[in-house]
Amino acid sequence: MTLTGARLLLRDFAQLATPAGTGAPLRGPALGEVEVLEDAFVLCDGESIEAVGRMRDLPAIAGDVVEVECRGLCAVPGLVDCHTHAAFGGDRVDEFSFRAGGASYEELHAAGGGILSTVRATRAAGEDGLRAAVELHRSWMLREGTTTFEAKSGYGLDRATELASLRAIRQAGGVPTWLGAHAVPPELPDADAYLDFALSEVLPEAAEIAEAADVFLERGAFDATQARRYLETCREAGLALRLHGDQFTESGAIPLAVELGARSVDHLEATGEEGIRTLAASDVVGVLLPASALFLGRPMPPARALIDAGAAVALATDFNPGSAFCESLPLVCSLAATQLHLSPAEALAACTVNAAHVLGRADRIGRLAPGHRADITLLDASDWRYLAYHLGGRVVAKVVVGGELR
Ligand code: NIG
Numbered sequence: 322m323t324l325t326g327a328r329l330l331l332r333d334f335a336q337l338a339t340p341a342g343t344g345a346p347l348r349g350p351a352l353g354e355v356e357v358l359e360d361a362f363v364l365c366d367g368e369s370i371e372a373v374g375r376m377r378d379l380p381a382i383a384g385d386v387v388e389v390e391c392r393g394l395c396a397v398p399g400l401v402d403c404h405t406h407a408a409f410g411g412d413r414v415d416e417f418s419f420r421a422g423g424a425s426y427e428e429l430h431a432a433g434g435g436i437l438s439t440v441r442a443t444r445a446a447g448e449d450g451l452r453a454a455v456e457l458h459r460s461w462m463l464r465e466g467t468t469t470f471e472a473k474s475g476y477g478l479d480r481a482t483e484l485a486s487l488r489a490i491r492q493a494g495g496v497p498t499w500l501g502a503h504a505v506p507p508e509l510p511d512a513d514a515y516l517d518f519a520l521s522e523v524l525p526e527a528a529e530i531a532e533a534a535d536v537f538l539e540r541g542a543f544d545a546t547q548a549r550r551y552l553e554t555c556r557e558a559g560l561a562l563r564l565h566g567d568q569f570t571e572s573g574a575i576p577l578a579v580e581l582g583a584r585s586v587d588h589l590e591a592t593g594e595e596g597i598r599t600l601a602a603s604d605v606v607g608v609l610l611p612a613s614a615l616f617l618g619r620p621m622p623p624a625r626a627l628i629d630a631g632a633a634v635a636l637a638t639d640f641n642p643g644s645a646f647c648e649s650l651p652l653v654c655s656l657a658a659t660q661l662h663l664s665p666a667e668a669l670a671a672c673t674v675n676a677a678h679v680l681g682r683a684d685r686i687g688r689l690a691p692g693h694r695a696d697i698t699l700l701d702a703s704d705w706r707y708l709a710y711h712l713g714g715r716v717v718a719k720v721v722v723g724g725e726l727r
């Protein structure tokens with residue numbers, strides 16, 4: 322066989338590792354079935370992958386081809402971060418220091434700090450400032466091997482700042498989620514009054530920019546009745562649904578997610594046995610955020626029990642200024658292996674193909690396969706499992722995004 326045209330050939334990889342793929346998120350034993358090719362190549366044609374295989378099976382290529390020697394490196398699919406809060410102004414380094422001294426995250430939130438302090442900084446940043454912030458955060462993620470990122474609004478909570486956040490995410494190439502129900506802003510008396518405003522004044526335009534809606538269903542934020550109202554109205558406006566649930570308390574997020582056909586329910590640090598059973602019997606993906614549990618010194622989610630019960634899970638950073646100032650999916654994979662008891666193969670699938678399902682993009686990203694987008698993360702290691710093994714190390718050598726080497 323002879324291939325023609327201008328191409329990018331990444332050759333001589335020590336290993337190439339890619340999860341399996343089906344029309345549905347991987348669960349059970351399939352989550353850990355990664356295909357590994359030794360001495361491998363990836364051939365890209367424009368923005369897409371044309372072929373992957375072993376060097377000995379490399380076809381003859383006619384026409385222009387740029388060859389990149391990848392000896393000593395491994396190829397995995399470009400990592401997919403399906404849960405971040407990358408659109409924010411300011412930081413929470415003071416709060417971080419207070420917490421180190423013993424103050425709790427929930428106490429700081431109740432005292433008007435926490436999320437609301439980022440709301441003040443985000444409103445003050447303006448659209449240009451927000452655009453610059455999302456670009457900066459995107460550059461950090463890219464350095465850590467993330468080639469697709471989702472990001473939520475939710476630090477504006479007024480019309481102008483919520484919409485500016487969503488536009489900034491889209492402009493930086495992210496997948497925007499309207500987290501219109503994150504907290505109640507100080508200018509409104511209660512959660513119901515805020516939802517009246519958000520659903521009538523913000524949703525119509527937010528639905529034009531965002532792909533999904535998300536709600537913080539938690540003690541001190543929105544209860545199950547309010548979350549249902551928010552999500553049902555967003556679904557009518559055409560948005561996919563996601564929930565922050567069971568972070569501190571089990572407040573009904575899993576049954577609500579299942580009933581409404583949500584794409585995911587995220588956090589799950591407080592999920593008990595019944596929640597595990599309910600999620601496992603559903604099509605809703607459980608998004609695990611171990612960096613957030615670590616950063617807040619909270620219990621880890623019951624990941625092993627979820628997977629063993631048959632639940633579909635994904636991994637993400639939860640990158641945000643308050644509960645997870647961490648943009649590194651390789652670090653999250655290390656936490657998955659050391660704290661959540663996932664194998665490196667399960668961790669890889671959870672932050673590639675299953676994360677792509679959460680974003681409704683599994684037909685194009687999350688695997689190294691012909692026809693998929695040429696998004697590839699090159700690991701500076703000759704065994705792909707260093708992705709999880711190298712705790713906090715510089716494991717990402719380069720990335721290819723849409724066929725372009727960065
Ligand atoms: O996913 N839990 C709610 N929202 C974010 C944290 C937001 C913040 O602290 O700024 C989370 O952890």
Ligand code: FE
Nearest residue numbers: 404406565639
């Ligand atoms: Fe979050």
